[in-house]
Amino acid sequence: MQCPKCRTVSLVDGSLSDKFAVKSCQECKGTWIPANEYEGWQARQTYNQTVSDLPPDSLDIQFVKSPFDTKAALCPECQRYLSRAKVNLKTPFYVERCPQCRGIWCDKGEWDILERLGLHTTIEQLFTNEWQTKARERQLWEKERQATADKLGSELAFQVFELAERLANHPNGDFGVAYLMRRVAGNVQPQNPKSER
Ligand SMILES: [Zn+2]
Ligand SMILES: [Zn+2]
Known part of the structure; x- marks a missing residue:
């Protein structure tokens, strides 16, 4: 299985925070999370599976995003183009997911941030229109608040x-x-x- 970002590099077996088995790239440090692993882990969760909320606006996570983040990628399992979902932080980044097999790709550091935001348990919701619309609306409000603070x-x-x-x-x-x-x-x-x- 090839790295979706590096293309010519093979993914190796790894695990994510001891939660489940993943495939990692030793070159770009990205992680491929096969859908069966992720969904199996979700099903084993005992805490409530409510849909996560948007991360709080005050959140200022210092995060150096991977230079591979914006690079288009093919699913390492079924070769479809991965869909991207924007996560709006001070440094926005994209999580990627295969529309066919539902596998998830996190570039270096992205899983840790999702975990800190509490979004790691329901990554699939980031790809819904509802979540993206909510995130865009919030961003517009942020802008307006900033403009108001500049004036007043x-x-x-x-x-x-x-x-x-x-x-x-x-x-x-x-x-x-x-x-x-x-x-x-x-x-x-x-x-x-x-x-x-
Ligand atoms: Zn790679
Ligand atoms: Zn796929």
Whole structure:
């Protein structure tokens, strides 16, 4: 079985954190996880198999991604192109999976990061549209928060984010938003709640 990234290098037997048998490349240090090994390990898990959440935004994992990460790869078992799923960290990376045999490829260091994120138990969900959409949405929010902090300074921005959360979770939160709009927009008159038309 050849390394999907190095192509001419043969994979050798190894194991992943003593969990299951894998095939490793001694050249690029990538790991091929055959579907039967991975799915067998998943089935043996006693803890609950709920779908993992997105990793917390505050997570700042220092991670030097493998130079092979972006290289297109063929499945070492059935020669299909591997699908890629982006994991959005400060240093984003891709996990790869064969659409046919469901085997998983992790470049050097990727499994460890997935394990730290708690995503290693349900890698297949990274390849769903639902997860990828959620991840993209969160990234847009991150951008907006950053832009807001740049304009307001981090202290005031933090208060705004906190207030926004509280208003979003309050059944009448839109009244608070309307007040802010009138107050901040300036030349708008206060609304008299007792005024009659
Ligand atoms: Zn390799
Ligand atoms: Zn395959």
